[in-house]
Amino acid sequence: MSLIARNLSKTYKEGVDNQTVFSGVNIELDNGETLLVVGLAGSGKSTLINILGCMEPPTSGTYLMGETDPLTFSRSKTARFRRDYLGFIFAEAYLLPQLTILENALIPCLATGLPLKADVAFAKQLLGLMKIDNCQDLYPEALSRDQRQRAAAVRAMIKRPSLILADEPYSRLDLRYSKAFLEDFLTAQKTCGSMLILTSDSSDFKEKFDRTAKLDKTRWVISGRRKFGVGENDSIPRFRSDVSEPTQALELDDSDEEIIQDVEPSQPQSEQKPDEGAELDAFRRRFQ
Numbered sequence: 001m002s003l004i005a006r007n008l009s010k011t012y013k014e015g016v017d018n019q020t021v022f023s024g025v026n027i028e029l030d031n032g033e034t035l036l037v038v039g040l041a042g043s044g045k046s047t048l049i050n051i052l053g054c055m056e057p058p059t060s061g062t063y064l065m066g067e068t069d070p071l072t073f074s075r076s077k078t079a080r081f082r083r084d085y086l087g088f089i090f091a092e093a094y095l096l097p098q099l100t101i102l103e104n105a106l107i108p109c110l111a112t113g114l115p116l117k118a119d120v121a122f123a124k125q126l127l128g129l130m131k132i133d134n135c136q137d138l139y140p141e142a143l144s145r146d147q148r149q150r151a152a153a154v155r156a157m158i159k160r161p162s163l164i165l166a167d168e169p170y171s172r173l174d175l176r177y178s179k180a181f182l183e184d185f186l187t188a189q190k191t192c193g194s195m196l197i198l199t200s201d202s203s204d205f206k207e208k209f210d211r212t213a214k215l216d217k218t219r220w221v222i223s224g225r226r227k228f229g230v231g232e233n234d235s236i237p238r239f240r241s242d243v244s245e246p247t248q249a250l251e252l253d254d255s256d257e258e259i260i261q262d263v264e265p266s267q268p269q270s271e272q273k274p275d276e277g278a279e280l281d282a283f284r285r286r287f288q
Helices: 045-052 075-085 101-112 117-129 145-157 175-192 278-285
Strands: 003-014 017-029 034-038 060-065 086-089 163-167 195-200 211-216 219-224
Touching (some): 045 163
16 A cells, blocks of 8 residues: 655635645655654644545645545545544543553454454554553553553554554653654554654654655655655655555445444454454443
């Protein structure tokens, strides 16, 4: 899976005036690649995350996942796109206080049915990579802020999304904890093979990313091990031109049913019978 965004811009109407947040944003990522977006508060980092997460449209520009344009989806199909292809992390963990850390990590699995035994095993693997496997049976109130953010990262990765959007995930941690969190997060992200776009107000850890972009007074300036054009007249070469890969189309249902129907737990197929062990019984009872 690849991501290509070209000439994205966002402008808001303020009375009779237009306020441009950013323009000329070009991004191209392949599986497992990472991009750090740096900018001061109000520079448009969260707006960019919202656009890539299909929570608001750009004023202009194009955005492709594989060969599909998610900006053209209906409301219900957009919900399925976010469910199946995206993972989100924010500055706050937003864990459910009534669930354990392991149960919180498995929440995204409920969108397509009940968690399978393989889901539990992968959640435990990710908890180990994030160094909070000893906390899996604890509730969020018993964890530090750093540990809660690590749990939120696991929740974002549990379904192996094509793209993880992380909006300042370590902004409320001190420098020492921020560095440790990011190192473990990037290790886990590589295990998932997901693309990652992470925003921050600091470029302290830019060497850990494949490339870095800066939102500066509506301008998009990018640097890194692989470079591509900035601005509507610049071309954007493929990063992996030496590898011939077919372009992937997203596999999404064309149904236009109401979103509430999309997220109702469906009965698992017989060949994917959920684990019936005691470890999941308490979790299931909470949602049945």
